[in-house]
Amino acid sequence: MIREEEALGKAYDARLMRRLLGYARPQFWWILLALGLTVIVTASTIAQPYLVKIAIDNDINTVSLPMVTYPIGQAPAGVPAVPFDGRLFVRVKALPTPPASTTPVYTILAQGGQTAMIQGPMPHQAFTIKNGGHAVQIGTRLLPAVPVPVAVMSRFRQQDVRGLELIGILFLGALLLAFLANYLQAYILQWVAQSAIFSIRKDVITKIEGMPAAFFDKNPTGRLVTRATNDVEALEEMYSSVMVNMIRDGLLLVGVVVIMFQMNTYLAFVSIAVLPVVFIAANIYRNKARMAYRNVRLALARINAFLAENISGMRVVQTFQRQSAQEEKFRSANGAYRDAGIREIRLFAIFRPFMDFLYTGMVAVLVWFGGGSILDSALTFGVVYAFIQYIQLLFQPINDVTQNYSILQSAMAASERLFVLLDHPAELTDPPAPRALPAAEGRVAFDHVSFAYTADNWVLRDVSFEIEPGQTVAFVGATGAGKTSIMSLLARFYDAQQGRILVDGVDIRDVKQAELRRRIAVVHQEVFIFAGTIRQNIALNQPLSDQEIVRAAQLVGADRFITRLPHGYDEPVQERGSTFSTGQRQLLSLARAVAADPAILVLDEATSNIDTESEQQIQMALENLAGTRTMIVVAHRLSTIQGADRIFVMAQGQIRESGSHQELLAQGGLYYDLYRLQYKEDFKLT
Amino acid sequence: MRHFRALIPYFRRHRWFYVFGVGALLGADIAQLILPQVLERFVNTVQRAGAVQSDLLPYALALLALGIIIFATRFLWRNFVQGAARLIDYELRRDLFHQFTLLSPNYFNHHKTGDLMAHATNDLQAVRMALSMGVVMIADTAFLITSTLIIMFSTISPSLATFALLPLPLAAVVTGLLGRQIHLRFRAVQDQFSTLSEHVQENFSGIRVVKSFVQEQPELERLMGHSREYFDRNMRLVRIWALIQPLVQFIQGLAFVVALVYGGILVVRGTITLGAFVAFTSYLGLLNWPMQSIGQLVNLIQRSGASLQRLDAIFSERPEITDRPGAVAPAKPLEGALQVRHLTFTYPDSTRPATSDVSIDLPAGRTLALIGRTGAGKSTIISLLLRVFDPPPGTIFLDGIDILDLPLATLRETVAYVPPDNFLFSETIAQNIAFADSELGRDVIEEAAARAAVKGEILQFPDGFETLLGERGVTLSGGQKQRVSLARALAKTAPILILDDSFSAVDTYTEELILGGLLDLRQNRTTILVAHRVSTIKHADLILVLEDGRVIESGNHQSLLAERGFYSRLHQRQLLEDRLGGSPEGRGA
Structure with missing residues (x-):
């Protein structure tokens, strides 16, 4: 049995993981592409604070950078030079080679909206601009200075504004790139995830569909449906986020640490x-x-x-x-x-x-x-600013880990249940070298067959009989006498523990189940109507012509009620046929069996629980079909089977009497009692 | 919106949680708003020529203090607000279950158990989200957005604020608009998931037909078609769903670029200080979450509104069967004399009467048996007697009192009932048998089990009477379930015992055994047996044979056999079936 697991298992199991990843293998190149895009997103994420750092240090916070002077017209080419006070001013930082240490430097000081230029570097102590910018007081010293008017200031800062604009464009580019890469990556990963769960679902459904009837007795349908639906669904996030998120988080962590050390070892530590x-x-x-x-x-x-x-x-x-x-x-x-x-x-x-x-x-x-x-x-201020931003990025992957962990956990639990199911051995398999059935005749033989659903609860004991091609035989007996079990064994829903079952002279265990079942059509006790139209329910995916479908329906007498429906054969079936009467549904499933044109037709209590009119119709259908193929009928009402070539009376898993209706009546045994009783009841009550 | 009114009493009960919680939340917000100010002053200090490291100490300490305040206030609001939501969630679920216990059985016939369960979990969860994150989002967004805007405009730079904030409303619009589209497409995905589940369910339940007709392959292809459609719908959802996060990040990035370039230029021009620039970018970061949550908030409120509406529908449902005004328990305990007078009853959704002109007169302590085909009206009479449906006035009497004039509690205490579905709870066997009264002594429980001929089997389980039943315990066979259910009724001291088809899964021998044990119990108990088999009822004082809701034969076993009607034919047939030897549990599996 496949049980629901309540407790949470471990979050990672290499064996399960390998199998899960196997389902994503066909999308290997897409996953690789998604990884590439992830690298782009991560690079953009890491680049952004760095761009701000450059903006602050190179453009925004640059007013007081030291400058050297050149005579007008003699500044090095390609370097921003600002004419002021009869000379050209160039920032030391902008020069391709640093000037000699004896070269005088000049610095612009800004304070409270005033700007003044002094000779010498930026003072370390507090300063005050005095005399309208003509002097600067540092401590007790009073230095001469040149006031820099606003219009000139903006010429000095022209290069910074341009630099800022450039950073802005780069930043915008990084954003746009991250946006596109992010979206594409998420889309591709979803595609990968959906493809993987699509094929897992296919495997799970195929597996369950291939299981023998006994498996469905043991496992409630609801649980099997959960396997094919919710359990598979639980894997989606594993494929779409965890797989790549972990790599992204690792990249981010490493990237941030590397760039921190590159900027400043001390602060990085x-x-x-x-x-x-x-x-x-x-x-x-x-x-x-x-x-x-x-x-x-x-x-x-x-x-x-x-x-x-x-x-x-x-x-x-x-x-x-x-x-x-x-x-x-x-x-x-x-x-x-x-x-x-x-x-x-x-x-x-x-x-x-x-x-x-x-x-x-x-x-x-x-x-x-x-x-x-x-x-x-x-240090420059930009570096500190960048560090503050990077610290935030460092925390993100660690927060994500907790989320990934719980996703992984439920994915592992679900995949464990799924793989237990997928590894479940098929109890009833086709033989490795199946024999082909000979040309269809419709001969059936049970040879000393004994069968139990559960150990030692024998439902059939040493049952033997033979049915000639074209014969109509019937099984009668009380509920639980073993009639239905005979039909289930014949269609090989179960394997008998002892004895052999032969169809057209071949042991049914030696042929393919599909081939066996194409030869035998069973109309079950519980009628099953599929969603779809009447036509689809009769044809059941076979390429049948309209005439063939109508002929099958006419043969069993289902045609009359079908043609009365508003859309006839194209009438959609509502809620598993609940709008039809039991008799009508029974006729439909009979038509379905006839349309399959089998050599052996099995009717398992097809006439119980239906109204008299439908019963008479089925009775007529049986007469129509008699002789065209082998027919095996299990019936509660003896009236249905009086015309059978042979009747088997079953009790306690054994065949007690057999013979034609007349022969059995003449014997005066169980059949005779049964008949007398039913005849009287039917006579009195109808 | 009007459905939120139903929450007011719950809200009021926990108002202090919300007052403190929202107070703490705003405290955290204020601390967050102060933080950029500290950074601004720190930056400007660092920029000042002549500053020394000790000048920075106040800022580092202030940040540390703010960190502690934010930690404490966030801890508090999470506990207060989310805790209150949990408490209200608890109370709503408690009240919902109380409402379930009041509703009539008919209500449960018309509402799927799965749906009712979904109300008690999923819908309540949506409401809980509104009560916690909804409240937080409303308070947080309103406060953070207004105060951040005020600070940006008044203390930093109105023009910078204007330009940088320009892209941000887009984030709210995008989350709001795309959110609605996503909701629609998400619904389409869920619908397809249900369709897929239904078809898988259909395929698995019809597996024998599928296999008989060798339709595995075509059926698989059909299912895979639904699976493919599910895939497609998922991808349609992903196409816009995957857009949201990157798009919102992009829009927020856009605002930052404006702040960086334009704010940088303002610093270059000397209009604002570098510290103000840093503060501004921090404030911009503060706006990210509230801007996104505006869009989410709209969806959250819509969704929880729909959930509340569904819950409201259950809460406003009035039970169909209630005590009549003035119904009082009789002073003397009921003895169990049953009278039915010309009972004709038609189910609400039917036109054909289920019982027609049924009359019964059963003195206290006697045994009545009802027999007939499925649908003959046996169970209807029991349902009416138990007031699962109300009978017409003046038709059913206990000790001469119209059962409509009895309080429901009194009526139900008078009856010990064995339902046909043998419903047991996932508790221990002892707890199941002592269901009527959890105080029952072990001797009473064991005696009831012995009378129901199940004691021996119970003792064979390793845990005996303490064996747990159900999914996580032992699964009993149909016959065992039936006999435990019988023991449960026998353990209840009530003047009337009703056995509704209670031997269907018990073999004839055990049935004899149980009935024999019941005989001495029956002396002082009115017993009503509903059965399909003659063997069950042949000792009854009064046997009614029902057909199409009418009594067609009545009498005792001997007189009915003498009539040579339906009853005697049934008797003969069942004797023969016993001879043919099918046992009810014979089919196994």
Whole structure:
């Protein structure tokens, strides 16, 4: 049996993972493309703070950079030079080679909207611009200065504005690239995921469809449907996000750390010092969250089970006057769910804000250490700004890990159930070298067949009989006498424990099941009508012409009610044929069997539970069909089978009497009693 | 919107949680708003010539303090607001189940169990989301957006704020508009998922027909067609769903580019300080979440509104069967004399009467048997007696009192009932037998099990009477279930015992055994037997043979056999079937 698993298994199982990834293999190149796009997205994400750093250090925060002077017209080519005060000013940074250390440098100082140029580098102490920009006081010293008018200032800063615009364009490009890559990547991964679950679903359905009847006895349909639907669905996120997210997070982590070290080793060490704390916190949280989540799921499952049971058993609850007692029980299940939920909230309420706190704390640390370095001129402000941004990026993958983990966990649980199903051995297989059935005759033989559904509960004991081609035979007997089991064995829904069953002289275990069943059509006790039209229900995917379909319906007498339907043969079937009477549905399934044109036609209690009119029609159909093929009829009402060539009377899994109607009546045995009783009843009550 | 009114009493009960929670939330917001100010002053200090590292200490400490405040306030609002939502969720579910216990059995006939369960879980979850994240989003967005805008415009630069904020409303529009489209396409995906499930379900339940006609391959292709359509619809959803996140990020990036270039130029021109520039970009970051959540909020409110509407429909459902005004329990306990007078009853959705002119007079302590084909009206009479449906006034009396004038509780306490479906709960066997009264002693439970001829089998389980039944425990056979259900009724001390087709899965020998055990119990109990087999009822004081809702024969076993009618034919036929030897449990599987 394939059981539902309640507990949460491990989050990663290499064996399961390999099989799961196998389903994505056909999309290997697409996955590779998605990975490439992921690299682009990550690169763009990492590039953005760096662009801001460049903007700050090279363009925004540049007013006081040291400059050297050249006579008018003699500045090096390709370097921005601003004419002022009869000379050309060029930033030292812009020069291809640094000037000699003796070359005088000039610096623009800005304060409260005033700007003044002094000779010498930026002072380390506080300064004040005085005399309308003609002097600058540094400490007690008063230096001469040249005021720089606003119009000239904007000439000095022209290059910075241009630089900013360039950064803006680059930034925009990075955004656009990330946008496109991000969208394409998500789309491709979804495509990969959907393709993978499409083929898993196909395998699962194919597997289940191929299982023998006994498998369906043991496993409730609902559970099998869940395998093919919800369990497969649970894998979707595994393919669409976890697979690539983990790689992206790794790339991001490595990329950020590398760029941090490239910018400044000291601050990088300070920054990654927090990582162990983050990892430990995330790890503790992950374990606790897993338990908390599991408790919530379990409590919810309990509520669902309780509700399912109590809603369907409400009548019992009410007749036993136990409403308040059940409410009390529900209160405890409901309360457990509430408490599990609150515990989960509390856990989350600590973890997420704690991560936020770590981030803010890291900013404080950067303000202290980074700010100190700026004051020592060891760092530019842009670097500190970039670090603050990068720290935020460092936290993202660690937060994602927890989410990926739970996705992985449910995917593993679902795939475990699926693979158990897929690895389930087919109990009833085709032989490795199947024999072909000889030309269809319709000969059937049971040779000392004994059969039990479950160990030692023998339903058939040493049953032997032979049916000649073209004969009509009937099986009668009480419920549980073994009639239906004979039909199930003949169509090989089960294998008998002892004896052989021969169709046209060949043991049915030596031929392909499909070939066997093409020779035998069974009309079952429980009629099954498929969604679709009447026509589709009769033809059942066979390429039959309209005439053939109509002929089959006419032969069994289903034609009359079908032509009375508003759309005739194209009438759509509502809700599994619930709008048709039992008799009409029975006629339909009989027509379906006839349309299949089998050599052997089996009617398993096809006439029980139907109204007299339909019964008479089926009776006529049987007479029409008699002689055209071998027919095996299981019937409750003896009137249906009086014309049979041979009648087998079954009791306790054995054939007790056999012969024609007249012969059996003459014997005066079980059949005779049965007949007398039914005849009288039918006579009196109709 | 009007459906949200139903939540007011719940909301009011936990108002302090919300007051404190939203208070803490706004506290966290204020701390977040102060943070860029600290950064601004830090930047400007670092820029100042002559500053030393100790000048930076206040800023580092302030950031640390803000971090602690944000941590504490976020911890508090999550606990208060989300905790309150959990409490309300609990109360709503409790009240919903209470409502279920009030509704009449007929209500459950017309509503699928799965749907009712979905209301108690999925719909409540949607409401819970509105009560937690919905409230948070409303408070957060309103406060953060207004205060950030005020700060940006008044303290930094109105022109910078104007240009940088220009793209942001797009994010709200995109999430809102695409959100609606996504919702539609998502529904299409879910619909197809149900279609697929239905067809898979159909295929699996009809597997014998599929196999008989060798239709595995074509059926598989048909299912794969539905699966392919599911695939296609998923991709249609993905086409816009995958757009949202990148698009919103792009729009937010756009705002940042404007802030970077234009804000940078303003710093270059000396209009704003570098610190103000840094503060501005931080404020811009603060706006990201609220802008996205505006769009989500609209969808959240719509969805939870729909869920509330469905819940409201259940809460406003009035039970069909209730105590009549003035119904009081009689002073003396009922003895169990049953009278039925000219009972004609037609089901609400039918035109043909299910019973016609049925009259019964059964003194207390006697045994009545109802026999007849399926649909003859036997179960209808029991349903009316139990008031699953209300009989017409003046038709059914207990001890001379119209059962409509009895409180439902009194009526149900008077009757011990064995339902035909033998419904058992997933509890222990002992708990199931003691269902009527959880205080019952072990001796009473064991005696009831012994009388129902199931004690021996129960004791063979490793856990005996403590054996857990159901999905997570033992699955009983049909016959065992039936006898446990019988024991449950026998354990209940009630003047009337009703056995509704309670021997269908029990073999004739065991049936004799049980009936024999019941005989001495029956002396002081009114017993009503519904049966298909003559053997079950031959000892009854009064046997009614029903056909098409009418009594066609009545009397005791001897007199009915003498009549040589339906009853005697049934008797003969069943004797013969016993001889042919099919046993009810013979088919196994």
